Amino acid sequence: MGTPLPRDPIADAQRNWERHGWGDVAAPMAAITAIMRTQQILLARIETVLKPFGLTFARYELLALLSFARSGALPMNKASALLQVHPTSVTNAVDRLEKAALVARSPHPTDGRTTLIELTAEGRTLAKKATAALNAEVFGKSGFGPDDVDHLIRVLGTFRRDAGDFTEE
Amino acid sequence: MGTPLPRDPIADAQRNWERHGWGDVAAPMAAITAIMRTQQILLARIETVLKPFGLTFARYELLALLSFARSGALPMNKASALLQVHPTSVTNAVDRLEKAALVARSPHPTDGRTTLIELTAEGRTLAKKATAALNAEVFGKSGFGPDDVDHLIRVLGTFRRDAGDFTEE
DNA sequence: GCAATATACTAGGACATCCAAGGGTTTGGA
DNA sequence: TCCAAACCCTTGGATGTCCTAGTATATTGC
Numbered sequence: 001m002g003t004p005l006p007r008d009p010i011a012d013a014q015r016n017w018e019r020h021g022w023g024d025v026a027a028p029m030a031a032i033t034a035i036m037r038t039q040q041i042l043l044a045r046i047e048t049v050l051k052p053f054g055l056t057f058a059r060y061e062l063l064a065l066l067s068f069a070r071s072g073a074l075p076m077n078k079a080s081a082l083l084q085v086h087p088t089s090v091t092n093a094v095d096r097l098e099k100a101a102l103v104a105r106s107p108h109p110t111d112g113r114t115t116l117i118e119l120t121a122e123g124r125t126l127a128k129k130a131t132a133a134l135n136a137e138v139f140g141k142s143g144f145g146p147d148d149v150d151h152l153i154r155v156l157g158t159f160r161r162d163a164g165d166f167t168e169e
Numbered sequence: 170m171g172t173p174l175p176r177d178p179i180a181d182a183q184r185n186w187e188r189h190g191w192g193d194v195a196a197p198m199a200a201i202t203a204i205m206r207t208q209q210i211l212l213a214r215i216e217t218v219l220k221p222f223g224l225t226f227a228r229y230e231l232l233a234l235l236s237f238a239r240s241g242a243l244p245m246n247k248a249s250a251l252l253q254v255h256p257t258s259v260t261n262a263v264d265r266l267e268k269a270a271l272v273a274r275s276p277h278p279t280d281g282r283t284t285l286i287e288l289t290a291e292g293r294t295l296a297k298k299a300t301a302a303l304n305a306e307v308f309g310k311s312g313f314g315p316d317d318v319d320h321l322i323r324v325l326g327t328f329r330r331d332a333g334d335f336t337e338e
Numbered sequence: 339g340c341a342a343t344a345t346a347c348t349a350g351g352a353c354a355t356c357c358a359a360g361g362g363t364t365t366g367g368a
Numbered sequence: 369t370c371c372a373a374a375c376c377c378t379t380g381g382a383t384g385t386c387c388t389a390g391t392a393t394a395t396t397g398c
Contacts, residue, residue: 025304031317057354087376088356114376162312
């Protein structure tokens with residue numbers, strides 16, 4: 001990254017699309033590209049805030065998910081489903097969190113195939129602190145107005161439902 | 170991935186945030202999380218379409234950028250700035266594209282530090298085909314209505330400008 | 339003109355994500 | 369009952385992204 005560009009590169013791309021006769025899909029292309037770039041910016045902000053805690057976003061998400069589980073423990077496949085990532089990504093995150101003593105693996109009481117992940121006391125404390133930091137420094141300063149936030153939640157919610165993420169609502 | 174969840178995990182997270190007394194930032198948290206997930210879905214769609222061409226999204230973006238350059242060539246630092254990715258990411262992409270004979274490196278005529286990337290004829294042809302496929306199968310079926318597309322472009326455009334991506338407009 | 343600073347690219351390492359494949363466990367139908 | 373199919377997790381490989389140097393070339397200031 002570095003210095004700001006004089007012009008919006010995505011708007012330029014949209015004009016290029018239109019100039020080449022793809023005007024019918026130029027706008028969706030621009031919207032999708034903007035989503036990709038926005039995600040990149042937000043992820044960078046989040047990782048910057050989490051770095052002092054020794055966490056990445058992927059690991060934080062797992063900690064946060066566990067902190068909301070009533071029992072404080074979840075099967076790995078459940079975590080994979082709720083976080084919407086590949087099971088191997090969960091394995092990876094748990095490996096590192098376990099090495100940092102923030103979570104612990106334990107065998108499922110009745111299903112020998114399943115591994116439970118559980119927060120340690122240390123992990124629960126760190127999750128709280130990291131959440132407070134993210135709330136204060138990222139979510140609380142998102143830069144989106146309240147109306148925009150509502151609109152994003154609604155539009156992207158519909159998109160995710162149509163994409164097969166979930167059924168109800 | 171896999172089977173759809175019975176309920177929206179992001180809406181659940183938002184409720185959890187509210188229940189824990191973080192109601193003031195629960196909505197932005199949900200919006201940001203939705204952006205992250207939407208990016209993931211879109212990227213997966215794009216990569217699926219590009220796979221038959223032997224391209225990834227990162228490599229496609231570089232090809233597309235070059236195909237719009239008047240001279241058909243760009244300095245690597247310029248490509249890095251326009252694509253808004255780290256210079257090393259461009260090096261990585263060029264390495265692979267060069268190995269596939271889709272682009273070629275050439276020295277800058279006057280600046281010995283700079284390397285120019287240029288599309289090969291093969292690269293230009295592939296870029297055209299890949300763009301047609303993406304337009305037909307992703308951008309043309311984004312799932313976003315015209316009003317939503319306009320709104321996304323505007324809201325995310327403001328966000329990106331405020332984040333320092335560009336200045337004008 | 340020459341040294342100090344800035345710029346451009348590349349090499350190596352850390353992470354995350356996915357896919358493909360493998361080994362162990364459960365389940366369900368013949 | 370018993371074996372095949374389904375399921376769960378892990379390992380290994382490929383990609384992409386970033387960061388931190390390191391090397392080479394330009395530019396600037398004295």
